[in-house]
Amino acid sequence: MDRNLPIGIFDSGVGGLTVYRALHDRLPDEHFVYLGDTARVPYGTKSLATVERYAVENAKFLAAHGIKLLVVACNTASALALPSIRKAVDVDVIGVIEPGARAAVAAAQGKPIGVIATEATVQSRAYARAIDNIQAGTEVIERACPLFVSLAEEGWAETEVARSVADQYLSDFAKRDIGALVLGCTHYPILRRVISETINAPIPLIDSGEATATEVKSLLASHALALTHDSQTTTTRKDDRQLCDDLDHFYVTDAAHRFARVAERFLGAVPSVLEAVEVWGQDELRTY
């Protein structure tokens, strides 16, 4: 495997940019190729069969692009489709659920763990199973919070509306003595402040994307795949890598303009290289 290849990341849409940011922060020497499946977003209200099909198509698109590792940034796809994705591509595949579960168990110190996520992720019980595999018998309290996605994309994260939605969703957690709360959807870190204020207790908020970025760093190091300053063979590297600079490539399956607008809201930066592509049902890709 060529260590100069980029790391592939896919998400159902724009939410995975929070995972991209976490990876970029921890691995400033790496290059990334990101795919947001904006033509078929959201995954969180869709069925297992459909999420699997979409996820495998995305994974194959990135594998064909040439990557050394695939990060499934989408919690729903990680919860439902990881085995199918691993069968479909040759590179190592890391989802966000297991790293998030490990970080939560470490933080919770034996207390119950709260998980907020999409409807599909909650129904899959993927976090509960992952947590049980790490520390059997841990109580897991899960809650779907679908309105958080629209609030984050609308840029309403700091509004009174966000506060009343959070009150509604999180009141059960506020009453329970939980040891950690997992932000089990890539959009939720955008609402971190309002979630934290609503919980109103010093409970660690686990960003699965950040936990995943930490594990990706270890994995690259242990497989001798990390791209460090010394190992660079290309001359394109810049000393001060910026988010969304032209070494990182972004693809969307639809509505690139809207993606760029929400990306700016999420990252404070607009991708330099952003292209709309089709990823479904054909061998050749058509750019439009």
Next chain:
Amino acid sequence: MDRNLPIGIFDSGVGGLTVYRALHDRLPDEHFVYLGDTARVPYGTKSLATVERYAVENAKFLAAHGIKLLVVACNTASALALPSIRKAVDVDVIGVIEPGARAAVAAAQGKPIGVIATEATVQSRAYARAIDNIQAGTEVIERACPLFVSLAEEGWAETEVARSVADQYLSDFAKRDIGALVLGCTHYPILRRVISETINAPIPLIDSGEATATEVKSLLASHALALTHDSQTTTTRKDDRQLCDDLDHFYVTDAAHRFARVAERFLGAVPSVLEAVEVWGQDELRTY
């Protein structure tokens, strides 16, 4: 054309059930076949090319099923894809934009008209153009209200959260002397009460689905296609047609269970005949 055929209705998801209900109320002798494209919902944040492709696939699916008329219940698809749909199928096609625009002009009596809709519908300016064609020079004030969709689907239509979201979206309209407000997304009639209370003035709310149902009734009568009590040739007709009874067939492209749950919230009834199908990229349909 056989008047015994059903009327086809499609929507991006569950929202078009408000149009189905309006049609069912006005045309109790007709049968309906409804397609909700739940695998690819929502359309309102997607591009023209993508919405066109999805809409044409849905229209062809219903045409192949055998229908006497096609109602495009989805405002976004009506705004962006009506010409493509009309090219793709042989039956008459009615969208919800023009009937909604006509009803708004009639109600507004020369005052400015407000339109609330999805991002894609607002960007298309389809309502503004339709209104200008009917009464040139009418001022049209448009506003995208994306959170209303999640609120309706979550069953939060009557909550404080819905009130504060409505305050945020509708404050501009409350200040203007508008003559009518078009509910330009099929989900919004579910929030009719909170919208009306927020506007806090006796302004007619135009439900495009209801306006469309009225026009469908006239069209069937003028084309001698209406199915009346006397014209019935089948013996299956019941004297007291219920919403969602077994004479009306419902198809979804994904997650039938979730559709049934939200349908119950929207209609107070669950479809007797509900089937998941694929409508894309093939001649034969695979049921799963």
